[in-house]
Amino acid sequence: MTANGWLQIAVFISAVLLCARPLGVYMAAVFERRRTWLDPVLVPVERLLYRCTSVSPEEEMRWTGYAGSMLIFSAVTLLLTYLIERLQQFLPLNPQHLGAVSPFLAWNTAVSFTTNTNWQAYTPESTMSYLTQMLGLATHNFWSAAVGIALAIAFIRGIARKEMKTLGNFWVDMTRAILWVLLPICVVFALVLTSQGVIQNLKPYTVAHMVRPQTRAKTVNGKAAPTAALTQTIAQGPVASQEAIKMLGTNGGGFFNANSAHPFENPTPLTNMLEMMAMFLIPAGLTVTLGEMTGSPRHGRAVLGAMLILWLIGVTVCYWAESQPNPLFHGVNQQTTALQAGGNMEGKEVRFGIADSALFATVTTDSSCGAVNSMHDSYMPLGGIVPLTNIMLGEVVFGGVGSGLYGMLIFVIVAVFIAGLMVGRTPEYLGNKIQAYDVQMAMLYLLIFPLIILGFSAVAVLTPHLGLPGITNPGPHGLSQILYAYSSAAGNNGSAFAGLNANTPWYNLSLGFAMFIGRFLMIVPMLALAGSLAAKKKVPESSGTFPVTTPLFTVLLTSVIVIVGALTFFPALSLGPILEHLLLHAGHSF
Amino acid sequence: MKQLRTAVLYTIISAVFLGIAYPLVITALAQWIFPKQANGSLIVRNGQVIGSQLIGQDFSGPGYFHSRPSAAGDGYDAEASGGSNLAPTNSILIQQVEQRVAAEQVGTAKVPVDLVTASASGLDPDITPAAAYYQAPRVAKARHLPLVAVRKLIAQHITPRQFGLLGEPRVNVLDLNMSLDQMHY
Numbered sequence: 150m151t152a153n154g155w156l157q158i159a160v161f162i163s164a165v166l167l168c169a170r171p172l173g174v175y176m177a178a179v180f181e182r183r184r185t186w187l188d189p190v191l192v193p194v195e196r197l198l199y200r201c202t203s204v205s206p207e208e209e210m211r212w213t214g215y216a217g218s219m220l221i222f223s224a225v226t227l228l229l230t231y232l233i234e235r236l237q238q239f240l241p242l243n244p245q246h247l248g249a250v251s252p253f254l255a256w257n258t259a260v261s262f263t264t265n266t267n268w269q270a271y272t273p274e275s276t277m278s279y280l281t282q283m284l285g286l287a288t289h290n291f292w293s294a295a296v297g298i299a300l301a302i303a304f305i306r307g308i309a310r311k312e313m314k315t316l317g318n319f320w321v322d323m324t325r326a327i328l329w330v331l332l333p334i335c336v337v338f339a340l341v342l343t344s345q346g347v348i349q350n351l352k353p354y355t356v357a358h359m360v361r362p363q364t365r366a367k368t369v370n371g372k373a374a375p376t377a378a379l380t381q382t383i384a385q386g387p388v389a390s391q392e393a394i395k396m397l398g399t400n401g402g403g404f405f406n407a408n409s410a411h412p413f414e415n416p417t418p419l420t421n422m423l424e425m426m427a428m429f430l431i432p433a434g435l436t437v438t439l440g441e442m443t444g445s446p447r448h449g450r451a452v453l454g455a456m457l458i459l460w461l462i463g464v465t466v467c468y469w470a471e472s473q474p475n476p477l478f479h480g481v482n483q484q485t486t487a488l489q490a491g492g493n494m495e496g497k498e499v500r501f502g503i504a505d506s507a508l509f510a511t512v513t514t515d516s517s518c519g520a521v522n523s524m525h526d527s528y529m530p531l532g533g534i535v536p537l538t539n540i541m542l543g544e545v546v547f548g549g550v551g552s553g554l555y556g557m558l559i560f561v562i563v564a565v566f567i568a569g570l571m572v573g574r575t576p577e578y579l580g581n582k583i584q585a586y587d588v589q590m591a592m593l594y595l596l597i598f599p600l601i602i603l604g605f606s607a608v609a610v611l612t613p614h615l616g617l618p619g620i621t622n623p624g625p626h627g628l629s630q631i632l633y634a635y636s637s638a639a640g641n642n643g644s645a646f647a648g649l650n651a652n653t654p655w656y657n658l659s660l661g662f663a664m665f666i667g668r669f670l671m672i673v674p675m676l677a678l679a680g681s682l683a684a685k686k687k688v689p690e691s692s693g694t695f696p697v698t699t700p701l702f703t704v705l706l707t708s709v710i711v712i713v714g715a716l717t718f719f720p721a722l723s724l725g726p727i728l729e730h731l732l733l734h735a736g737h738s739f
Numbered sequence: 740m741k742q743l744r745t746a747v748l749y750t751i752i753s754a755v756f757l758g759i760a761y762p763l764v765i766t767a768l769a770q771w772i773f774p775k776q777a778n779g780s781l782i783v784r785n786g787q788v789i790g791s792q793l794i795g796q797d798f799s800g801p802g803y804f805h806s807r808p809s810a811a812g813d814g815y816d817a818e819a820s821g822g823s824n825l826a827p828t829n830s831i832l833i834q835q836v837e838q839r840v841a842a843e844q845v846g847t848a849k850v851p852v853d854l855v856t857a858s859a860s861g862l863d864p865d866i867t868p869a870a871a872y873y874q875a876p877r878v879a880k881a882r883h884l885p886l887v888a889v890r891k892l893i894a895q896h897i898t899p900r901q902f903g904l905l906g907e908p909r910v911n912v913l914d915l916n917m918s919l920d921q922m923h924y
Contacts, residue, residue, distance in 0.1 A: 153900070153904070156904065157904065157905060160904065198749075198752065198753075201748060201752055202745050202748040202749045202752065203741070203744065203745055203748070204745055204749075217742060218742055218745075218746070221742050221743055221746045222746045222749065222750070224746075225743075225746045225747055225750045226750050226754075229750055229754065272819055272820075272821070274818055274819070274820065275818055275819065283758050283759065283762045284754060284758035284759060285758075287757070287758060287762065288753070288754050288757045288758040291753075291757045292753070292757075320745065320749065327753070327757070332757075332761070335761075336761075336764075336765065339765045339769075340765070340768060340769065340772065340773075343765075343769040343772075343773045343776050343777050344772075344773050344776060345776070346776045346780050346792075346793050347776070348776070348777055348778065348779050349765055349766050349769035349770070349777040350766060350769075350770065350777055350778050350779075351766060352778070354817075354818065355779060355781060355788055355791075356788070357781070357788045357789055357790045357791065358787050358788065358789055359789065359790060359796050359797075360789055360790065360796065360798075360913065360916060360917060360920070361796070361797075361798050361799070361800070361803055361916070381790060381794070381796060381815065381816075381817055382816075382817060382818050383779060383781075383790075383791055383794055383817040384817055384818050384820075385778075385779060387762045387765070387766055389765060389769060389777075390761060390762040390765040390766070391762070405820045405860075406819065406820045406821045407811075407820035407821050407822065407859060407860035407861065407862070410820075410822070410858070410859030410860040411820050411860045411862065412791075412793035412794055412795075412860060412862055412863075412864060413779065413793060413794070416780075416793050417901060417905075417906070418900065418901045418905035418906025418907075419901050419902075419905055421905070421906065422905055474852075475827050477827070477828070477833050478833070478836050478852075478855075479837070479840070480837075480840040480844060480849055480850060481836065481840060481849055481850055481851075481852050481855055482848075482849035482850060482851050482852060482869070483852045486869065487908075488851075488867060488868040488869035488872065488908070489851050489852070489853065489867035489868070489869035489870070489907075490853075490867070490907050491852060492852070493827065494852045494853045494856045495822075495823065495825065495827070495832065495856040495857060496822040496823065496824065496825075496856075496857065496858070496859050497856075497858065497859055498858050498859050498860060498863050498865075499807070499853055499858070499863055499865040499866060499867055499907060499909045500863075500865055500906050500907060500909050501906060501907065502906065502907035505905075505906060505907075506859075521859070522859065523822075523859045524821075524822035524823070524824050524859050526822075526824040526825070526826060527822060527823065527824060527825055527826060527827065527832075528827075529827055530827070530828075621824065621825075622824075622825065622826035622828070622829050623829070624826075624828055625828075626826040626828055626829070646824070647821075647822070647824045648823075648824030648825065648826070729826070729828055732828065733827060733828050737828065738828050738829065738830040738833050739828055739829060739830060
């Protein structure tokens with residue numbers, strides 16, 4: 150670990166926190182439909198859109214209506230993407246003449262992008278045409294992010310409202326999230342990325358005549374045949390426009406297989422810093438929006454505090470672990486010096502080194518982004534445990550856009566409930582009495598998640614021929630690969646221990662279901678809870694109310710998250726990365 | 740039924756807006772303001788594209804600075820980016836590193852780690868300054884150049900941290916080798 154590394158981490162989080170307040174206040178104005186400086190341009194667009202789609206913007210929805218609209222919309226967009234993938238060979242903007250995507254893979258990918266997961270079981274540059282990337286995939290980056298924001302706003306309204314049956318209008322919230330929040334930031338961000346070298350074109354792939362032609366043994370029809378490689382084919386495409394929303398919407402689906410490690414997606418340390426900031430920007434801002442819309446800015450800060458603590462623990466462990474040398478390498482200089490970052494460089498880029506890679510891995514799994522600038526599968530055992538654990542905690546440390554906040558608020562309800570049990574009073578949360586139904590819905594949300602991860606992992610590990618053939622790193626790391634896959638799918642993260650060969654019917658289907666349940670089955674109890682909170686009478690705060698605005702509450706909330714996560718997942722983790730760590734330092738390889 | 744109609748219309752209209760209009764507008768702006776970057780920072784020599792400033796190429800033989808090992812296709816395949824995804828406990832990785840150490844080692848000095856490990860993208864255009872200086876004696880000998888001159892060339896090609904703060908110092912291998920070729924003549 151170096152002073153420069155820590156300085157970069159400090160600069161990163163300071164920049165995020167500086168942006169959080171103005172953005173959060175702005176978002177509160179956007180969703181309460183107050184005036185903003187973009188109104189003159191955007192209000193006419195908004196009105197036109199509502200007229201064309203016969204949305205009545207003044208009509209409010211109950212939680213069931215809100216959930217219904219969201220589900221129907223998701224189903225329609227999912228179908229659209231599936232069709233585009235299956236028919237891409239007949240559609241324009243396919244200069245490489247790529248064929249149709251296979252049915253299992255197309256289903257997996259359509260679900261993956263609809264649920265804001267962006268799990269990718271394919272190599273994009275040789276599978277997806279430009280049109281599929283733009284119209285089938287990047288659109289979902291906007292939609293799924295906007296849906297997430299809309300849901301978080303609906304939940305906040307549930308907390309803030311009293312004796313009301315409605316949570317807002319789904320179409321209006323989504324439209325405002327796209328037009329006022331996501332799109333303006335993306336336009337600027339995409340151009341900044343291009344200035345640094347992120348590509349943006351619709352040209353066929355470039356054939357470069359290399360400086361030094363290579364002779365290498367290529368396997369042709371099972372026989373080794375030396376061939377002279379004279380050229381390098383360089384993949385092109387409309388990357389910057391997709392990269393911007395991929396990071397800002399915490400989607401994470403790469404235009405290229407190497408994702409944000411690819412020099413055309415993330416060419417310089419500056420783009421790397423901005424991409425990391427983009428992942429935390431909206432989730433951090435939403436904690437401020439929470440404070441603004443519930444009239445308790447200090448509560449928003451208390452929630453942000455818990456996120457900061459968990460983020461800091463994660464990045465510290467990950468940075469430390471990745472700075473360690475691999476004890477199984479001999480004759481290799483793994484020292485940190487002025488001339489090299491040292492540490493575990495397998496699966497990392499030189500321009501990012503250790504600090505920027507470890508920070509990126511922590512941020513991308515704290516949020517539900519899942520973009521990677523280094524390969525998590527090649528992380529040291531205790532480095533890789535950080536992204537895995539971040540996902541298992543429910544991606545509430547900042548979290549995905551919207552989904553992070555409503556996930557965190559579920560934990561807040563549980564924390565308030567536990568505090569109520571400790572003092573023997575009916576728990577209250579910002580004037581809402583928390584009753585049996587509310588706690589049931591919160592627990593349903595918290596239980597579905599580990600059930601998907603551990604259930605599917607168990608089936609994959611225990612049924613011969615299903616999960617095990619996909620493993621590429623034997624030993625305890627193999628279990629980590631499978632655990633990571635289902636955690637990533639259920640948590641709608643999308644990053645991977647990417648060695649796992651997941652493009653098989655079993656993995657495509659089961660991971661598709663895990664993503665589906667992990668998104669929609671968790672949203673329904675969350676919205677039911679929001680509906681229940683909105684309908685409640687507000688009780689005034691009294692001396693017996695447990696305050697949700699203090700550092701004490703921050704500590705309680707952090708502890709609840711860690712304890713729930715540890716109790717659920719520690720046994721599985723001890724058989725995976727923890728065992729691997731012990732064996733690595735005992736000199737074992739597999 | 741009304742919700743379904745709204746959903747279908749909303750999907751079509753917003754798909755055209757976000758999936759066609761937005762990327763095309765960005766493409767037009769990018770091609771107008773940053774044409775070089777938007778097209779891949781390509782390097783053209785004698786009217787022929789010889790590569791991209793940002794995409795690494797494979798270099799072998801004692802007379803060139805070697806790039807990092809690559810897991811992209813057969814090595815530096817810019818249509819199949821990716822890392823090895825080998826775990827630190829995987830014996831295949833341990834073996835690979837052993838072979839790479841044997842190939843790169845100069846005397847008894849330990850080989851810088853980035854020179855024997857595969858990058859994340861498989862297209863890493865850079866090596867660390869440590870890895871460049873490490874290869875200097877071999878390159879100087881093969882090209883019959885004074886070691887001091889080669890080391891000086893490396894020093895000129897070190898890209899420092901961005902704004903003195905971000906990222907890590909690095910050397911672009913394609914740049915360095917092209918300058919090396921010019922030195923030769």
